[in-house]
Amino acid sequence: MITKRIIACLDVRDGRVVKGVQFVDIIDAGDPATQAARHAQDGADEIVLLDITATHEGRGTLLDTVRRTARELFVPFCVGGGIRTAGDAAQVFEAGADKVSVNSAALNDPALIDAIGRSFGAQAVVVAIDARRDPKAADPVRNAEVFVQGGRKATGRRVVEWAREAEQRGAGEILLTSMDSDGTRAGFDCELTAAVSEAVGIPVIASGGAGTVGHFVDVFARGKADAALAASIFHFGVSSARSLKEELAKAGVSVRLPC
Amino acid sequence: MTDGDLPLVEGAERIVLPGVGHFAATERLDATGLTGAIRSAIARGVPFLGICVGMQWLYAGSSEAPTQPGLGYFAGSCTRFAESTEKVPHVGWNSLEVRKGSRLLAGVEPGEYVYFTHSYKGPVTADTAATTFYIEPFASAVERGNVMGVQFHPEKSGATGLKILRNLLSWEAKEAG
Numbered sequence: 001m002i003t004k005r006i007i008a009c010l011d012v013r014d015g016r017v018v019k020g021v022q023f024v025d026i027i028d029a030g031d032p033a034t035q036a037a038r039h040a041q042d043g044a045d046e047i048v049l050l051d052i053t054a055t056h057e058g059r060g061t062l063l064d065t066v067r068r069t070a071r072e073l074f075v076p077f078c079v080g081g082g083i084r085t086a087g088d089a090a091q092v093f094e095a096g097a098d099k100v101s102v103n104s105a106a107l108n109d110p111a112l113i114d115a116i117g118r119s120f121g122a123q124a125v126v127v128a129i130d131a132r133r134d135p136k137a138a139d140p141v142r143n144a145e146v147f148v149q150g151g152r153k154a155t156g157r158r159v160v161e162w163a164r165e166a167e168q169r170g171a172g173e174i175l176l177t178s179m180d181s182d183g184t185r186a187g188f189d190c191e192l193t194a195a196v197s198e199a200v201g202i203p204v205i206a207s208g209g210a211g212t213v214g215h216f217v218d219v220f221a222r223g224k225a226d227a228a229l230a231a232s233i234f235h236f237g238v239s240s241a242r243s244l245k246e247e248l249a250k251a252g253v254s255v256r257l258p259c
Numbered sequence: 260m261t262d263g264d265l266p267l268v269e270g271a272e273r274i275v276l277p278g279v280g281h282f283a284a285t286e287r288l289d290a291t292g293l294t295g296a297i298r299s300a301i302a303r304g305v306p307f308l309g310i311c312v313g314m315q316w317l318y319a320g321s322s323e324a325p326t327q328p329g330l331g332y333f334a335g336s337c338t339r340f341a342e343s344t345e346k347v348p349h350v351g352w353n354s355l356e357v358r359k360g361s362r363l364l365a366g367v368e369p370g371e372y373v374y375f376t377h378s379y380k381g382p383v384t385a386d387t388a389a390t391t392f393y394i395e396p397f398a399s400a401v402e403r404g405n406v407m408g409v410q411f412h413p414e415k416s417g418a419t420g421l422k423i424l425r426n427l428l429s430w431e432a433k434e435a436g
Contacts, residue, residue: 001354005351074415203348
């Protein structure tokens with residue numbers, strides 16, 4: 001039986017983790033390779049490394065980070081942030097990533113999705129979407145607005161319609177972040193997640209708002225998510241992805257255990 | 260996959276053909292002469308493991324690229340998952356139902372999980388070493404003699420995947436008879 005995935009996300013700047021899944025007994029808070037390997041050992045089903053380096057010089061550091069992280073990692077590994085062209089993606093794949101996540105660049109130039117998919121396969125393309133409910137719209141959820149540049153710039157695109165286009169162009173998965181829920185710890189936006197998940201035939205990864213184990217149960221059931229991103233498991237009263245999954249299993253969610 | 264890989268294949272003690280992407284890309288194996296080199300290596304008894312599209316290539320072909328033949332080592336052709344309410348591609352960790360006698364999957368316990376990402380899959384036949392259920396049962400591993408294939412990614416399947424790769428590395432030819 002296919003299981004629901006718990007994905008650990010690490011934000012990295014200039015080759016160091018600046019915000020990650022903060023476990024109690026971290027060996028090295030800052031080294032992405034060490035942390036990624038640790039999360040995999042602790043039961044994470046997948047690792048996402050999100051590069052938030054702003055400078056051009058930092059890009060070389062990212063490739064080095066990806067190379068070092070991939071060498072020690074035996075679970076799927078996705079890299080996002082700053083991927084503007086198919087050439088950028090190729091470099092990240094050559095460094096050892098299994099998937100790339102594209103967001104702003106795909107909205108600027110949707111053909112980027114086709115280009116990466118053609119060269120590396122749909123399974124390698126994750127389209128990340130940041131969306132906020134639009135209270136003025138007739139259907140505020142399905143017509144949630146898509147934002148870029150870390151949520152600072154509205155695009156006028158609507159979440160369901162953009163997710164469908166991404167799928168048609170060859171995206172293999174959608175990473176959906178609810179801007180309304182992000183950082184609230186009040187739960188995922190299950191309505192938004194379900195609206196997107198039901199509109200596309202590819203897996204949807206839910207992100208934003210988790211504060212308890214129950215929120216994960218909810219987003220898998222009501223939200224119809226195929227996977228969920230854990231940005232700071234530390235806050236959920238569990239010490240690792242493994243214990244989160246043990247709690248989920250007790251609640252009847254199918255997860256990879258033992259792991 | 261280039262013709263520069265030919266000497267490597269000709270001298271290899273183990274051959275792994277990894278693959279993600281489109282079945283049509285296996286045309287490169289024919290164009291570079293690797294198909295013939297792999298056929299000879301298999302005949303010499305070299306253990307061969309195909310991963311994902313590399314496994315699908317071991318069958319006669321795939322509906323993903325109907326005009327491109329596979330190696331034909333295993334009977335049958337690969338097909339896309341049937342239309343259903345489930346999502347395609349099949350992405351994520353799923354379990355293996357291992358059949359008795361598989362050397363590649365020796366030591367893999369019932370309920371161990373491996374990582375999949377694919378839209379096409381091989382048929383269940385007498386050579387199936389493991390099945391997995393998604394929409395329908397499909398061949399998640401095949402094995403006959405020194406030729407093996409896995410639809411999942413052992414290199415991305417944590418401790419279980421490493422165990423399987425170790426089985427390949429420690430594979431020794433069985434005495435005939």
